[in-house]
Amino acid sequence: MFENLQDRLGSILNGLTGRGALSEADVSAALREVRRALLEADVALDVVRSFTDRVREKAVGAEILKSIKPGQMVVKIVHDELIEMLGGEGVGIDLNAPAPVVVMMVGLQGSGKTTTTAKIASRMTSRDRKKVLMASLDTRRPAAQEQLRQLGVQAGVDTLPIISGQSPTDIAARAVQAAKLGGHDIVILDTAGRTHIDEPLMVEMADIKKKSNPHEILLVADSLTGQDAVNLARNFDERVGITGLVLTRMDGDGRGGAALSMRAVTGKPIKLIGVGEKMGELEEFHPRRIADRILGMGDIVSLVEKAAENIDAEKAAAMAAKMAKGKFDLNDLADQLGQMQKMGGMGGIMGLMPGMSGMKDKMAAAGLDDRLFKRQLAIISSMTKAERANPDLLKHSRKKRIAAGSGTDASDINKLLKMHRQMADMMKMMGGKGKGGMMKQLMGGLAGKMGLGGGMGGMPDLSNMDPKQLEALQKQAEAAGLGRPGGLPGLGGGGSLPGLGGAKLPGLGGGFPGLPGLPKKK
Numbered sequence: 001m002f003e004n005l006q007d008r009l010g011s012i013l014n015g016l017t018g019r020g021a022l023s024e025a026d027v028s029a030a031l032r033e034v035r036r037a038l039l040e041a042d043v044a045l046d047v048v049r050s051f052t053d054r055v056r057e058k059a060v061g062a063e064i065l066k067s068i069k070p071g072q073m074v075v076k077i078v079h080d081e082l083i084e085m086l087g088g089e090g091v092g093i094d095l096n097a098p099a100p101v102v103v104m105m106v107g108l109q110g111s112g113k114t115t116t117t118a119k120i121a122s123r124m125t126s127r128d129r130k131k132v133l134m135a136s137l138d139t140r141r142p143a144a145q146e147q148l149r150q151l152g153v154q155a156g157v158d159t160l161p162i163i164s165g166q167s168p169t170d171i172a173a174r175a176v177q178a179a180k181l182g183g184h185d186i187v188i189l190d191t192a193g194r195t196h197i198d199e200p201l202m203v204e205m206a207d208i209k210k211k212s213n214p215h216e217i218l219l220v221a222d223s224l225t226g227q228d229a230v231n232l233a234r235n236f237d238e239r240v241g242i243t244g245l246v247l248t249r250m251d252g253d254g255r256g257g258a259a260l261s262m263r264a265v266t267g268k269p270i271k272l273i274g275v276g277e278k279m280g281e282l283e284e285f286h287p288r289r290i291a292d293r294i295l296g297m298g299d300i301v302s303l304v305e306k307a308a309e310n311i312d313a314e315k316a317a318a319m320a321a322k323m324a325k326g327k328f329d330l331n332d333l334a335d336q337l338g339q340m341q342k343m344g345g346m347g348g349i350m351g352l353m354p355g356m357s358g359m360k361d362k363m364a365a366a367g368l369d370d371r372l373f374k375r376q377l378a379i380i381s382s383m384t385k386a387e388r389a390n391p392d393l394l395k396h397s398r399k400k401r402i403a404a405g406s407g408t409d410a411s412d413i414n415k416l417l418k419m420h421r422q423m424a425d426m427m428k429m430m431g432g433k434g435k436g437g438m439m440k441q442l443m444g445g446l447a448g449k450m451g452l453g454g455g456m457g458g459m460p461d462l463s464n465m466d467p468k469q470l471e472a473l474q475k476q477a478e479a480a481g482l483g484r485p486g487g488l489p490g491l492g493g494g495g496s497l498p499g500l501g502g503a504k505l506p507g508l509g510g511g512f513p514g515l516p517g518l519p520k521k522k
Contacts, residue, residue, distance in 0.1 A: 002256045002294045008037035009295060013078065017071035024060050027074060031056055034078065042226040042257025047085065047264040055081050079295055085260060086287035091244065091269035093120070097215040100133070100179035100187045104212065105246075106205055106236055107220035109193035112248035114144065116220050116274060117190040118151035119282040120246075125157055130185040135160035135175035137168040137208060138192035148190055155279055158184070168192065168204060172212040189214070197232065202239040209240060216243050218271065221258065223247040229258035233266045242266075247285075248274035259290070328424040330388040334380045336423075337373050375408060376416050382406040391417055 012033045016022065031052050038048045058077045095101050103120070107113050114136070121132040134152055136159070138144035145162045152159035160175045172189055179187040191208060194201045209217065219242045221229045236242050245266070247259055250273040263270055270285040322332065380388060382405035387393050394402070399413050 002041075002290075005037060005041040005256055006294050008040070009034065009078075012037065013071075013075045013295065016074050017069075019071055022070040022074070027056065027059050030074070031059075038257075038260070041260065044227060044230055044257070044261040044265055047261050050264075051081055051085055054084075075295070079291055082291040082294060083287045085264050086290055087263040087269050087285075088287060090284060090286040090288075091271055092284055093124075093216055093218075093244070093271055095128075095130070095186065095215075100176065100184045101216070102176060102212050102214040103186060103188045103216045103218065104209065104214035105188065105190050105218055105220055106240060106242065107193055108197070108222075108232065109141070109195050111193065111220045111222045112274060113193060113220045114138070114148050114151065114190050115277075116246055116248060116272075116282070117148065117188050118155050118157065119274065119279055120272070121152070121157040121186075121188055122155035122279050123282055124186055125155070131158075131183060133158045133160060133175065133179045133182060133184040133187045134190065135171060135178075135187065136162075136190045137171050138190060139166070139168060139171075140192050144190075144192070158182070169207045169211045172208045176212050197235050202235075205236075205240045217241060218244050218246050219268075220246045220248060221262070223250050223256070223258045223273075224252050226257050227261070230261045230265045233262050233268065237266055237268060242268055244269050244271040246270075246272045246274070251275045251281075256294075263287075328420075328428070330380050330383065330391055330420060333420050333423065334377055334388075337377055341370065341373060341377075375406070375412065376419075378406040379408055379413055379416050391420060 012030055016026070016030050019026070034055070035048055035052045038051065039045070043051075055074075055077055058081075059074045093103065105113050105117050117134055121134050124130040124132050134148055134157055136145040136148040149159045149162065151157075160171070160178055163171075163174075166174070168191065175187050175189060178184075189208065189212060191205060192201075217240060219233055219236050221232055223229070225232070233242070233245065245262055245268055247262075247270055250259070259270065259273075262268075273283050273285050275281045275283055322328065379402060382402045383394075387398065387402075394413070394417065396410075399410050402413055403409050
C-alpha cells in the first residue's frame with residue numbers, strides 16, 4: 001500500500017542523513033519534496049499542510065541544525081509527526097460494557113462490511129475467547145443475509161436466523177434480544193450500504209442506532225478510494241457518530257492517502273486494517289508500526305507476532321528432535337517454505353525487517369519472488385514419499401518424471417536439491433543446539449537481540465501480552481537498534497539475519513545460494 005510513498009520519503013530523507021551539516025534552505029527543500037510526495041500519495045491537502053508546518057517548526061531550530069547528526073534529527077521529527085498524524089497510540093475495539101456489547105458496522109456498498117464483520121467475529125472468537133452473534137440488517141442486497149450466514153459457518157460463529165420480511169430496525173432489536181437469551185458476549189450488526197451517501201441511508205442508520213444502542217460504531221472504508229473516503233468518514237460521523245474506522249484492502253496497490261488522512265480529518269482512530277481476503281487477514285492498526293514501515297525502518301514486533309501465530313510449536317519440536325540427529329529432508333524444507341508463505345512470503349517478511357526494503361527490490365529484480373517458492377513446493381509435491389525422505393534416489397529418469405508432474409525442468413529440480421543440500425549442512429551445524437527450523441531460528445535470533453527470553457526457542461510468548469506490553473517490546477527493539485534503517489546491529493552488518501550467517505538467508509544463494517541469485521559483489 002505505502003510502497004511508492006516509502007520509496008519517495010526514503011530517498012528524500014537519505015539525502016538529508018548523508019550530509020554533515022544542514023542549512024534552513026536544505027530542510028525547506030526537503031520538506032517541499034515531502035509535501036509533494038504526500039500529495040501524490042493522495043493525502044488531504046490540509047493534512048499535508050499542517051504536517052509540513054509542524055515538521056518545519058521543529059526542524060529549523062538552532063539546536064537541530066547544529067546538532068551532531070542534524071539529518072537523523074530531522075528524520076526523527078518526521079517519524080514522530082507521522083505517528084501523530086496516524087493517531088499516536090493504537091486503539092482497539094472497546095468491549096468494556098455490559099454484555100452483550102453491540103458493535104454496529106456502517107459504510108458504503110462494496111467496501112467489505114460483511115466480510116470484515118465475519119473477520120472481526122472470528123478474531124474475537126479465536127483470540128479473545130468471546131461468544132459472538134452476527135446479524136445481517138441488509139434487506140436490500142440480494143442474498144446479503146445468506147452471505148453472512150455462510151461466512152459464519154466458515155468461521156464457526158453464530159448468526160441470527162433469517163426471517164424474511166423484517167425491517168432492519170426489527171432485526172437489530174431481535175439480534176440484541178437473541179444475544180441476551182443466548183448468553184453471547186458480543187453482537188455485531190452488519191448494516192446495509194448504498195452506492196453513495198443519501199438521506200434514506202442516514203435515517204436508517206440513526207433508527208438502528210436508537211433501537212440497538214451500540215457501544216461501538218465502526219465505519220468500514222475502502223482504502224483505495226483516496227480522498228472520497230475522508231468525505232465519507234466526515235458525513236457518517238456528523239449524522240450517525242462513529243467511534244472508529246476499519247480500512248479494507250490495505251494490501252492493494254493504492255497510494256495510502258486515506259489511511260494517512262482519515263484519522264487527522266475526523267479525529268476518530270483507525271482500529272483495524274484488512275490486509276487480505278482470508279478470514280485471518282485482519283490486523284490491529286498501530287500508528288508507530290505503520291510509520292516505521294513507511295520510513296523503511298521495518299516492524300519487528302509485527303514480524304515476531306506473525307511468527308508466534310504461524311509457527312507450529314509441535315512441528316518445531318519435532319524438527320528440533322530430527323535436527324539433533326542431523327536429519328533434514330525435503331519434507332522439512334517444504335514445511336519451512338510453507339511457514340514463510342503463511343507469514344506473507346519473502347516480500348512480506350522483508351518488508352517488516354529493518355533496513356531490508358532495498359533488498360526486497362533487488363530480490364524481485366533477480367526473480368526471487370514468492371512464485372519461486374510456489375514452484376519449489378510444486379516440485380516437492382510431485383515426488384514420492386521415498387524420494388522426499390531420501391533425495392539421493394533422484395536420478396535422471398525420476399527427475400524427468402517430477403519435472404513433467406510439476407511443470408518445471410531438470411535445472412529447477414537441481415537448484416532445489418542444491419538449496420536443500422546447503423540447508424541440510426547448515427541445519428546439521430545448528431542441530432546440536434536443538435533450535436529447530438529456519439523461521440524459528442530467525443525469530444529466536446531477533447528476540448535474543450531484543451533481550452527477550454522464553455517461549456518458542458527464544459521467541460516471546462505474545463499470546464498473553466496486552467497492547468502496552470507490545471509497545472514496550474517495540475521500544476526494546478528500538479533500544480537494541482532494530483528499529484533503525486541501515487541494518488541489524490551486531491548481526492554481521494548490512495541487514496544480515498541472526499543465526500543465519502553473513503548477509504544471507506540460508507540456502508537462498510549468491511546472497512541466496514541455490515536460487516538464481518543476486519549478483520555477487522566483485
